Amino acid sequence: MSSRIFLNDTTLRDGEQAPGVAFTVAEKLEIAESLAAAGVPEIEIGTPVMGADEIDTIRAAVARGLPVRLTAWCRMTSEDFDAAVESGVPAVNLSLPASDIQLAAKLGLDQAGALQLIERMVGRAIASGFFVAVGCEDASRAERDHLARVIETAARAGASRVRLADTVGVLDPFSTFELVTQLAAQSPVDLEFHAHNDLGLATANTLAAIRAGARHASVTVLGLGERAGNAALEEVAAAMAVLQGADTGIDLTALPALAAEVAQAARRSIAATKPIVGADVFAHESGIHVAGLLKDPRTYQGLDPVLVGRCRRIVIGKHSGATAIAHVLSESGRDLDPDLAAAMLACVRRKAAEIKSSITAIQLVDLYDRMCSDAVGRDLGIG
Numbered sequence: 001m002s003s004r005i006f007l008n009d010t011t012l013r014d015g016e017q018a019p020g021v022a023f024t025v026a027e028k029l030e031i032a033e034s035l036a037a038a039g040v041p042e043i044e045i046g047t048p049v050m051g052a053d054e055i056d057t058i059r060a061a062v063a064r065g066l067p068v069r070l071t072a073w074c075r076m077t078s079e080d081f082d083a084a085v086e087s088g089v090p091a092v093n094l095s096l097p098a099s100d101i102q103l104a105a106k107l108g109l110d111q112a113g114a115l116q117l118i119e120r121m122v123g124r125a126i127a128s129g130f131f132v133a134v135g136c137e138d139a140s141r142a143e144r145d146h147l148a149r150v151i152e153t154a155a156r157a158g159a160s161r162v163r164l165a166d167t168v169g170v171l172d173p174f175s176t177f178e179l180v181t182q183l184a185a186q187s188p189v190d191l192e193f194h195a196h197n198d199l200g201l202a203t204a205n206t207l208a209a210i211r212a213g214a215r216h217a218s219v220t221v222l223g224l225g226e227r228a229g230n231a232a233l234e235e236v237a238a239a240m241a242v243l244q245g246a247d248t249g250i251d252l253t254a255l256p257a258l259a260a261e262v263a264q265a266a267r268r269s270i271a272a273t274k275p276i277v278g279a280d281v282f283a284h285e286s287g288i289h290v291a292g293l294l295k296d297p298r299t300y301q302g303l304d305p306v307l308v309g310r311c312r313r314i315v316i317g318k319h320s321g322a323t324a325i326a327h328v329l330s331e332s333g334r335d336l337d338p339d340l341a342a343a344m345l346a347c348v349r350r351k352a353a354e355i356k357s358s359i360t361a362i363q364l365v366d367l368y369d370r371m372c373s374d375a376v377g378r379d380l381g382i383g
């Protein structure tokens with residue numbers, strides 16, 4: 001068994017469940033193309049039981065012949081299963097709640113009833129030629145023994161994988177690691193972990209699950225998904241590369257364009273601080289940081305921006321130091337006279353505070369030129 005980790009994308013299923021998000025057919029197909037081009041191995045393309053339009057979209061995606069596995073999310077009902085058959089999708093995530101809370105409240109089922117349903121529905125899907133994964137909704141609040149029985153039953157019925165979902169986002173990296181370690185030790189099939197970001201822990205939990213033995217992780221571009229969303233593809237892929245030196249097969253340089261494409265289709269903006277793809281995450285203003293970076297980028301750069309298709313940006317603002325100002329001026333062929341540096345810094349701080357923003361290189365050069373000519377004027381007695 002290879003040790004490769006698979007990042008399976010569900011932007012087009014759980015991502016689209018984010019409030020107010022509705023992709024057009026063209027957007028779904030283009031995003032699927034971009035995900036495949038970026039090296040994503042599996043795409044959860046939709047929920048066939050939503051109706052004829054969704055089925056047609058899935059059909060169109062299947063017809064593209066992308067080099068990925070396309071899978072569809074289904075409840076464990078005949079209605080959902082028949083819709084999946086109609087869509088022509090080759091793989092299904094057959095989902096059933098695992099926690100007693102959800103089993104009882106939503107379905108009026110007990111654990112034994114759930115196991116019978118899994119056996120029946122997985123058997124049916126296998127007999128119809130599907131690749132089958134079983135989704136355990138609310139696995140994080142499920143009884144551990146029941147989860148182990150679900151995995152065993154799903155495997156016996158022919159499923160290739162079981163997905164453990166932290167549906168309501170209540171795990172932390174420690175509890176995730178403990179849960180997945182225990183289940184992976186006895187699991188005859190691959191495990192996948194599906195995180196939610198309600199406590200801002202989706203990426204951390206996903207890394208913990210992988211460290212504990214999950215070979216697959218569910219991710220979405222920008223972490224788009226129900227409520228606070230899922231684990232972000234770009235964060236998990238970059239963290240796997242940087243922290244674990246693992247090759248997930250994802251082209252990290254494709255991530256910024258992918259994020260921009262999904263943000264536009266979802267009508268969502270990308271926060272400037274969004275790891276990997278946000279506008280400011282490789283920008284530096286503080287004087288001490290810029291002075292350090294210019295001596296050796298490793299001083300204040302844990303992640304090489306080039307690795308993820310980005311570049312470093314030096315910003316002049318309230319917290320700049322003389323080195324940064326001299327650096328930006330030197331890029332337009334100007335030498336900062338040390339006598340002028342303190343006066344320029346004072347002006348820069350005042351201006352940045354006044355406009356509550358950074359100062360562009362053009363503004364800085366203009367300020368420098370004006371200050372130089374004022375100084376010359378004063379020397380000549382005309383200032």
Ligand SMILES: CC(=O)SCCNC(=O)CCNC(=O)[C@H](O)C(C)(C)COP(=O)(O)OP(=O)(O)OC[C@H]1O[C@@H](n2cnc3c(N)ncnc32)[C@H](O)[C@@H]1OP(=O)(O)O
Pocket residue numbers: 014017047049050074075076077095096097106107137167226
């Ligand atoms: C955690 C997750 O992300 S789960 C995935 C969530 N995704 C979606 O909800 C996709 C979009 N949903 C839809 O289009 C619709 O809700 C549909 C087509 C799936 C169902 O529509 P409706 O028939 O109108 O049902 P409605 O949405 O009102 O209620 C959901 C039903 O699914 C049932 N259900 C939920 N999960 C499961 C399951 N895993 N297996 C079987 N039944 C389930 C609920 O008990 C409820 O049944 P009830 O009406 O008998 O109480």
Ligand SMILES: O=C(O)CCC(=O)C(=O)O
Pocket residue numbers: 014093094095096134135136137138163164165166167168194196
């Ligand atoms: O069914 C699954 O595998 C996961 C469903 C889901 O999105 C969730 O529980 O958060």
